[in-house]
Amino acid sequence: MSYRDAREIEVIAPNLKRRYSGVTSTVLRLVPIQARQIAIAAAGPVLPDGIPRLRLRDLALMPRRGPSGPRVWHARRNIEMLAGLALKHLLRKRLKLIFTSAAQRRHSKHTRRLIGRMDAVVATSSRAAAYLEREAQVIRHGVDTALFSPAPDRAALRRRLGLPEEALLVGCFGRVRPQKGVDLFVDAMLEILPRHPQVQGVIMGGVTPQFEGFVAEQRRKIAEAGLADRLHILPEDSGPSIAPWFQALDLYVAPQRWEGFGLTPLEAMACGVPVVATRVGAFEELVAEGVTGTLVPAEDLPALTEATEAALADPEALATRGRAARQHVLDHFRIEQEAEALIALYRRLLAS
Numbered sequence: 001m002s003y004r005d006a007r008e009i010e011v012i013a014p015n016l017k018r019r020y021s022g023v024t025s026t027v028l029r030l031v032p033i034q035a036r037q038i039a040i041a042a043a044g045p046v047l048p049d050g051i052p053r054l055r056l057r058d059l060a061l062m063p064r065r066g067p068s069g070p071r072v073w074h075a076r077r078n079i080e081m082l083a084g085l086a087l088k089h090l091l092r093k094r095l096k097l098i099f100t101s102a103a104q105r106r107h108s109k110h111t112r113r114l115i116g117r118m119d120a121v122v123a124t125s126s127r128a129a130a131y132l133e134r135e136a137q138v139i140r141h142g143v144d145t146a147l148f149s150p151a152p153d154r155a156a157l158r159r160r161l162g163l164p165e166e167a168l169l170v171g172c173f174g175r176v177r178p179q180k181g182v183d184l185f186v187d188a189m190l191e192i193l194p195r196h197p198q199v200q201g202v203i204m205g206g207v208t209p210q211f212e213g214f215v216a217e218q219r220r221k222i223a224e225a226g227l228a229d230r231l232h233i234l235p236e237d238s239g240p241s242i243a244p245w246f247q248a249l250d251l252y253v254a255p256q257r258w259e260g261f262g263l264t265p266l267e268a269m270a271c272g273v274p275v276v277a278t279r280v281g282a283f284e285e286l287v288a289e290g291v292t293g294t295l296v297p298a299e300d301l302p303a304l305t306e307a308t309e310a311a312l313a314d315p316e317a318l319a320t321r322g323r324a325a326r327q328h329v330l331d332h333f334r335i336e337q338e339a340e341a342l343i344a345l346y347r348r349l350l351a352s
Helices: 022-034 056-061 078-089 109-116 126-130 154-161 182-195 209-224 243-247 264-270 301-312 315-332 335-351
Strands: 011-014 040-043 071-075 095-101 120-123 168-173 199-204 231-234 251-254 275-278 293-296
Touching (some): 011 022, 011 078, 022 040, 022 335, 040 056, 056 078, 071 335, 078 095, 095 109, 095 335, 120 126, 154 243, 168 243, 182 199, 182 209, 182 231, 182 301, 209 231, 251 301, 275 301, 293 301, 301 315
Parallel strands (some): 011 040, 011 071, 071 095, 095 120, 168 199, 168 251, 199 231, 275 293
16 A cells, blocks of 8 residues: 555645546546655545555644645645645644636636635646636646657557558547537548548547447447448447557547547647647647647537548648657646646745
C-alpha cells in the first residue's frame, strides 16, 4: 500500500467519488508525477495501489498544521470544496483551498458561492476561465508523451490489435453516447467509406446501460449500409492504457457535441496522429488549425464529413500533420508541464 504519513504531507488531492470519471483520471495521472517534487497525497474511498494517498480518517486526525505551516487542499468537485471548507472551519485545519474548473457554462449559485471561498482558482482552458466570476489561472491538461507516442512498428501493432495493416484507419474513442457525437462520426463514415475503399473506421469506448439502445442504433445503420466489415464498434479496452489504439490510427476524429476539456485529441496528437475536432471544450486551444488538424462547428455533419474526407485524400499531408501534432504536444501539452504549473501555485500558497 502507498499510504503516507499525514504529518509529512503538504498538498492533498481529494477524489471523493467512487465512480471513475475524468476528474479521477486527472488525480491518478498527476499525483505520482507531482510527488517527485512535493509532498502530495490523494485521498478518497477508491484509489489504486501505487498512488501516494491518505486514508479518509487521516483527514480528520491529521495535525492542524502541515510540515511548514498550512497545507494545500486541491478540490475539483463541489463535494471536495465542501469537505475542504469543513476541515478548515469546523476542524480548524490550516488549509489553503484551490478549485479547478473545467465547466464551460455559468456555474450554479451554490457552486459560485463555494468558488468564492477558495484561496485560488484554476481553469483548464481560457473558455472555462471566461465563465468564472473571479480571477483564475489557466493551466491546461497535459498527456504522458512517453506513453502516448508514435508506434515504432505500426504494422506489427495493428496485427496485434486485430486491425487491418494496409488500411487508412480513422478512430473515434471515448464513451459511446450522443454527447460524444458518435452518431455523427458514424454518419460521416457511411458517406466516406463507399468513396474510399482503402479507409476503415474504429469506434471504441465504454457503454453504460442507458445508452445501449443508442449503440444498437449505430450498429443497425452500419449493417444496413453493408459496411459492418469496414466500420467497427469495439468494446472498451480494459488494458492499462488506450495508447496502442491511438498509435494504430492515421486520423482521429473528435465529433463531440459538448465537452468539458477533452483529452482524446491530445492523446492522438501525442501519438503522431492528426485530428478533426469540433469547436467545443478546449479543442480550439489544443488543435493548431491547418497544422495539427482541422476544426469544424459542432453538430455540422457536412463540415465534419468534408474535413475528414479531405484529410484522408492526401496521405502525405496527413503524415506531415502527424509529425507536427507530436511536436505540438511536446512543446505545449506534456503532463510534466501541467504538474509543474500546479506545483508552482501550491508553493506560492504554502509560502503566503
